[in-house]
Amino acid sequence: MKKACEVAFLKVVELGSIRAAARAxxxxxxxxxxxxxxxxxxxxxxxxxxxxxATIATAQGQLYYERLSSIIGQLEALEAEVSxxxxxxxxxLRVTSAIDFGQEFVADWLLDYRRKFAxxxxxxxxxxxxxDMTQNGIDVALxxxxxxxxxxxxxxxxxxxxxxxxxxxYLKRKGTPWHPGDLQDHEFVFFSPTNRxxxxxxxxxxxxxxxxQRSGGIAINAVRSAVNAVVAGHGIHCGPLWAFxxxxxxxxxxxxxxxxxxxxxxxxxxxxxxxxxxARISSFINHVAERVKSVEGLITSxxxx
Numbered sequence: 113m114k115k116a117c118e119v120a121f122l123k124v125v126e127l128g129s130i131r132a133a134a135r136a137x138x139x140x141x142x143x144x145x146x147x148x149x150x151x152x153x154x155x156x157x158x159x160x161x162x163x164x165x166a167t168i169a170t171a172q173g174q175l176y177y178e179r180l181s182s183i184i185g186q187l188e189a190l191e192a193e194v195s196x197x198x199x200x201x202x203x204x205l206r207v208t209s210a211i212d213f214g215q216e217f218v219a220d221w222l223l224d225y226r227r228k229f230a231x232x233x234x235x236x237x238x239x240x241x242x243x244d245m246t247q248n249g250i251d252v253a254l255x256x257x258x259x260x261x262x263x264x265x266x267x268x269x270x271x272x273x274x275x276x277x278x279x280x281x282y283l284k285r286k287g288t289p290w291h292p293g294d295l296q297d298h299e300f301v302f303f304s305p306t307n308r309x310x311x312x313x314x315x316x317x318x319x320x321x322x323x324x325q326r327s328g329g330i331a332i333n334a335v336r337s338a339v340n341a342v343v344a345g346h347g348i349h350c351g352p353l354w355a356f357x358x359x360x361x362x363x364x365x366x367x368x369x370x371x372x373x374x375x376x377x378x379x380x381x382x383x384x385x386x387x388x389x390x391a392r393i394s395s396f397i398n399h400v401a402e403r404v405k406s407v408e409g410l411i412t413s414x415x416x417x
Contacts, residue, residue, distance in 0.1 A: 117154075118180055120147035124160060125169045125177045127246060136247050186387065201392040202231035208245070209254040212335035212355070214238040218254060221403050225396055232392050240333070245384055251393050253382040254400065256352075264382050269401055270410040271376040273353040276368040277360070282345040289348075289368055292322045299347035300329035301338050307331065312350060314372040322372065339365075350374065354409030361408075379410065 123133035124144065134141040152159050159173035169177055209218045214236060222234050237243055237250065245253055245264065253264075256272055282299075289295050292314055302308060308331070311323040329347045332338045335355045342349045342356075343364050359365040381397045383389070405412050 117147040117151040118184065120144045121151050121159060121173075122177065122181060122184065124148055124167055125173065129165060129167050132247050136249055138249075200231070201229040201390075201395050203233070203390065203392055205232050205234040205252070205392045205396060206237065206248075206250050207234060207252045207254070207396070208237040208239060208243040208248070208250050210256065211238040211240055213254065213256065215336075216354070217403070217407060218400075221400055222396075224403075225399050228399075229392070229395070232396075245382070251383060251390075252396055252400075255380050255382055257377050259380060259382070263385050265385055266380040266382045267397055267401070268378055268380055270379045270404045270407075270412045272379050272410060273376050274350060274374040275353050275356060275370075276348060276350050276372070276374075277342055277356050277365045278348045278368050279343055279345045279365055280363070282342075282347065283366070283368075285345070292316075292324045292369065292372060295324045295326065295348065295369075298328075300326050301341045301347045301349040302326075302329055302331040303335075303338060303349075303351065304333055305331040314369070314374060317371045352377075352409065354407055357409040376411070379404065 120133065120137065120139075120143075123136055124130055127133050127136060130141050130144050130148070134144045137144065148160060155176070157172045157176075158170050159176060160167050160169055205222075207218065207222060208214075215238065219236055222236055226232055226234065237248065242255060243250060243253065254269075259266055286298055287294075289298060292312075295312065300307075308327055308329075311325050314322045314324065316322055330341065332341055335351065338349055338351060339355055339359065341347070343359060348368055356365055360367065381400055383393055383397065404410050
């Protein structure tokens with residue numbers, strides 16, 4: 113019972129509210145509140161206080177939180193060592209990824225991983241934006257783009273090149289751009305309506321940056337559907353190479369202005385900090401690090417120059 117009270121208190125301080133802690137621990141808010149109150153009564157000290165919708169630690173509560181976090185971490189490490197949790201993958205693994213990348217790759221990677229480790233169950237949470245790992249109990253997040261400063265632990269897996277592409281039919285009908293300025297006369301398949309107001313940033317062969325305004329075209333916020341629109345000849349698209357590499361190889365799509373490059377985005381595997389990392393988490397991240405090497409359109413450290 114004592115440990116349940118301590119865990120509830122730690123989660124409330126970590127997430128800043130009783131409701132958030134209840135969601136993360138899959139418990140009722142009243143139960144979390146009751147456990148924190150029991151802990152305060154046992155210690156004879158006020159540990160948290162309400163400020164609007166937030167619950168924050170008092171000075172005594174913050175001191176207790178910092179010392180208790182260390183003790184709980186050591187206890188979890190000891191339990192993992194004794195039980196073998198840090199050696200043999202088992203238990204529930206919760207993973208999140210962007211929808212399109214997850215459908216294209218991550219689901220298969222998880223299925224392949226489970227063939228090797230049958231004692232691991234998994235939840236795959238696909239979302240259009242970054243999922244809060246703590247509040248949603250996520251073990252591993254696969255994220256593309258620069259990461260905000262946080263307590264999370266990130267392992268870089270690859271770089272994601274972006275390319276300008278169009279179908280041969282579209283270029284035959286509208287003409288092939290030979291210079292970035294030519295793009296202003298073309299239709300685009302945008303990933304987001306806001307892209308219409310945002311300039312396209314390119315880096316020329318002489319490393320001189322170029323900005324091109326775009327306006328006309330359609331917007332589709334799903335990579336697969338955008339690929340289909342490009343193949344069907346609805347315009348030029350700026351997107352991740354991995355989504356278009358098979359079509360480029362078949363000739364369904366061609367690169368536009370291949371001498372002009374765009375900033376590559378990093379692909380990370382992200383996990384929460386922990387004194388002990390369960391084997392299911394560490395081994396899955398290693399599994400993904402190997403699988404990305406075989407994805408056409410991703411650049412890893414092992415990729416040929």
